[in-house]
Amino acid sequence: MHCAYFDAGACRSCSLMGSEYASQVSEKEHHCRSLLSAYPDVQWLEPVTSVESEFRNKAKMVVGGSIHAPTLGILARDRSGVDLRECGVLQPGIRAALPAVSRFITAARVAPYDVAARHGELKYVLLTESASGGLMLRFVLRSREAVSRIRKHLPDLQRALPRLEVCSINLQPEHKAVIEGEHEIALTSARSLMMPVGDIALRLGARSFFQTNTAVAERMYAQAREWCDAAAPRSVWDLYCGVGGFALHLADGSRDVMGIEVSAEAIESARTSARDAALENVRFTATDAADFAVDQLSEQSPDLVVVNPPRRGIGTELARALERSTVRTVIYSSCNAVSLAKDLQAMPSLVPKQARVLDMFPQTRHYETMVLLQRR
Incomplete structure (x- = not known):
C-alpha cells in the first residue's frame, strides 16, 4: 500500500507504509517469536493476516x-x-x-x-x-x-x-x-451501535472499547472458540471482557461463562448482546477484573480463563494468582507481546502450547498475539 500523506511527509502514523505486506507480517511474527523464545516447544499457528487498506472501523x-x-x-x-x-x-x-x-x-x-x-x-x-x-x-x-x-x-x-x-x-x-x-x-x-462479528452481534456503547479491525477480531474470537471447545471446560471466566466479545462467542449453553469488566457501560452492552442472542449460562459483572480474580481464585477456580488486558498486561499479582490456582487452561490475548512475555514468566505452571500472531494493525509495528496455556 502507498499513501500520498505518508509520501508527502504529512502523516507518518503508519510507520511501515510502503513496505511489502508479507514482510510486515513476517517481521511481526519474528518479533513475537523472539520475545517468547523461552518456550521452544510452542506450536506457532499460521499468522492471521488482514487486508492492507480500508480496514479501520x-x-x-x-x-x-x-x-x-x-x-x-x-x-x-x-x-x-x-x-x-x-x-x-x-x-x-x-x-x-x-x-x-x-x-x-x-x-x-x-x-x-x-x-x-x-x-x-x-x-x-x-x-x-x-x-x-x-x-x-x-x-x-x-x-x-x-x-x-x-x-x-x-x-x-x-x-x-x-x-x-x-x-x-x-x-x-x-x-x-x-x-x-x-x-x-x-x-x-x-445509545449503542450494533456490531456483527461472526455469529454474534455485539453492542458498542459510546465509550466501549472494540478492536479496530473487525475481520481480524472475528478470527480472534473464532480462535478462542476453537481452543475452548477442544478444552471442553465446564466453567469460563472472561477477564477484561469489554463488551463481551470472547464471553459471548464461548457461551454455547454447555458451559457457565462469566465476563468481568470495570466499565459499567461495557457490561450493560454485553448483557444486551446476550439477551439479543438468547444466550443462556452467561453473565457479566462490572468490577475490576484483576481485583476480582485475585480475590476469587483463592476460593474457586474456573476450568478456563480468558484474559484480554490493556497494553500493560495482567500484571504480577494476577499472574501469580493464576499460577497458584487450579485453572487448567488460559487463553491470553495480548496487544503487547513485551508485557505478555513478562506475564508468562510469572506463570511457569501454565505452559504455552500454541501461539498465533494476528495482524490487527497493518502498516504499523503493532499486532495482536493469542497464546493457549495449559497447566503442567
Missing part, C-alpha cells in the same frame, strides 16, 4: 483549522491541523461520511480547539462504522458552549448521513493528551 480525528475550513486528521508539529479525511486505512464508509461532518462543523459554528492558544471547543471527531454499515459519531468538546447549536443542526446531519444511528457529545475540559472525558451527552435515542 474507527476514525479518531483531531479537529483543527477554522470554523469555515475545519481539518479532520492530526496536528502538525506547529499545532496546525493536517487534514486526513482521505486516509486509506479507514473503511470507505467512514471516509464517505467525513465531508458531511466537516460541513456540519461549519453550519453549527463549532470552533475547532486551538491547542497552542487553548481556545475553541471541538477537539476530536470519533466515528465508528459497524460491519452492517451503521455509524456512531461522537464530538469531543471542551465545554457545553456549542451543545445547543449541535442539537439544533443535528437533523440536517442525520439527513446527510442516513446511516448515522448513534450520536453523542463527550466533554473533555482538560488541556492534556487524553481524548475522552467522563461525561457523555446522548443526542440520539439509540
Whole structure:
C-alpha cells in the first residue's frame, strides 16, 4: 500500500507504509517469536493476516483549522491541523461520511480547539462504522458552549448521513493528551451501535472499547472458540471482557461463562448482546477484573480463563494468582507481546502450547498475539 500523506511527509502514523505486506507480517511474527523464545516447544499457528487498506472501523480525528475550513486528521508539529479525511486505512464508509461532518462543523459554528492558544471547543471527531454499515459519531468538546447549536443542526446531519444511528457529545475540559472525558451527552435515542462479528452481534456503547479491525477480531474470537471447545471446560471466566466479545462467542449453553469488566457501560452492552442472542449460562459483572480474580481464585477456580488486558498486561499479582490456582487452561490475548512475555514468566505452571500472531494493525509495528496455556 502507498499513501500520498505518508509520501508527502504529512502523516507518518503508519510507520511501515510502503513496505511489502508479507514482510510486515513476517517481521511481526519474528518479533513475537523472539520475545517468547523461552518456550521452544510452542506450536506457532499460521499468522492471521488482514487486508492492507480500508480496514479501520474507527476514525479518531483531531479537529483543527477554522470554523469555515475545519481539518479532520492530526496536528502538525506547529499545532496546525493536517487534514486526513482521505486516509486509506479507514473503511470507505467512514471516509464517505467525513465531508458531511466537516460541513456540519461549519453550519453549527463549532470552533475547532486551538491547542497552542487553548481556545475553541471541538477537539476530536470519533466515528465508528459497524460491519452492517451503521455509524456512531461522537464530538469531543471542551465545554457545553456549542451543545445547543449541535442539537439544533443535528437533523440536517442525520439527513446527510442516513446511516448515522448513534450520536453523542463527550466533554473533555482538560488541556492534556487524553481524548475522552467522563461525561457523555446522548443526542440520539439509540445509545449503542450494533456490531456483527461472526455469529454474534455485539453492542458498542459510546465509550466501549472494540478492536479496530473487525475481520481480524472475528478470527480472534473464532480462535478462542476453537481452543475452548477442544478444552471442553465446564466453567469460563472472561477477564477484561469489554463488551463481551470472547464471553459471548464461548457461551454455547454447555458451559457457565462469566465476563468481568470495570466499565459499567461495557457490561450493560454485553448483557444486551446476550439477551439479543438468547444466550443462556452467561453473565457479566462490572468490577475490576484483576481485583476480582485475585480475590476469587483463592476460593474457586474456573476450568478456563480468558484474559484480554490493556497494553500493560495482567500484571504480577494476577499472574501469580493464576499460577497458584487450579485453572487448567488460559487463553491470553495480548496487544503487547513485551508485557505478555513478562506475564508468562510469572506463570511457569501454565505452559504455552500454541501461539498465533494476528495482524490487527497493518502498516504499523503493532499486532495482536493469542497464546493457549495449559497447566503442567
